[in-house]
Amino acid sequence: MSQARRRGAFDGSESGRLDRREFVKLCLMAAAAVGLPASAARKMVEAVDHGLKPSVIWLSFQECTGCTESLLRTSHPGLADLILDVISLDYHEALCAAAGEQAEAARRRAMEEHAGKYVCVIEGAIPTKDGGIYCQIGGRTALEIVEETARRAGAIIAIGSCASFGGVPSADPNPTEAKGAPQVLQDRRVVTIPGCPANPYTFLGVVLQFVTFGTLPALDERGRPLFAYRRTIHEDCPRRPHFDAGQFAETFGDEGHRKGYCLYKLGCKGPQTHAPCALKRFGEVGAWPIGVGHPCAGCTESHLAFRVPIHTMVKIEHPTPPSTFPPTTPEHGKVSPVATGIAGLVGGALLGAGFRWARKLDEEESSTEEVPS
16 A cells, blocks of 8 residues: 555545544554553554555355455444555455456465465355365365465454354255364464354454464464453343343243343353353444344354254353342242141140240249248
């Protein structure tokens, strides 16, 4: 990007472009998202100022394009700002101006010019049955393309649940033997950003850290960035107070559901779902399943997403008092006539024994009193 182009991007001279303040704010947010200090944000700004934008090759396979759609809906930064000012999106089937042989040539050119430095983003599952013939682009299988592109990449990011662990395409009966990128690229470290769709700001934070410092954020055992996937939705859910108070929606549309009570009994997978949905909204409207009254489907978890029925309740990873289903208005027990009769007999016997014992003590004390002389 030329110096003039960068000045235009940051001084507001072009309508709709990021001004300097907005760009610095974006970098601050990205740095904070990955747990880096403000000084790191300044280095991110300097890196982009010097034209160190990461080259991104975005591969699309068995998917619904939902993660790309999520990227398209960002406004801070907008898509044009993201592609032209923050990253260099050199290949993306859905967004390329070129098509056919020209698009494939652009991918190969980016691989040559930025070998060892570009970011390979994978969206969608990869079919492996029969040599991967069930997904082909330009006469080549997805399996061939991903192995070729990932081999020379500086970083590999699997965005969305399908790319992270197979998602919908790998659900039973999985006729194409679809797999996630980590399962196919077992000899490479793959950063997974699961979600259906994934949060684009999590993606941005990972990419900016890589291009600025040449490092990746701390990951969990499934390759997910800890800054985004360390905690469960249940821990930060805005409906959590209702859970602790024992206030649950029992059926869709009942009084508790209309009042915004906890959705756990309706099958919410939040207690086992590690994701930042409750804290870092996306889509610019703040809409997410629990926010609109639908239980979390656990889309970031390979053992839950598209495997466990929506209505099935899951165990709570971190139980906290009160118990899972504390009643809001406890039912008071009733005493039956038989119990009343037994209690009366027992009480009467105790009173009678007490009376007799007191009388006996009184007689003994009287017999031992001295007669005055």
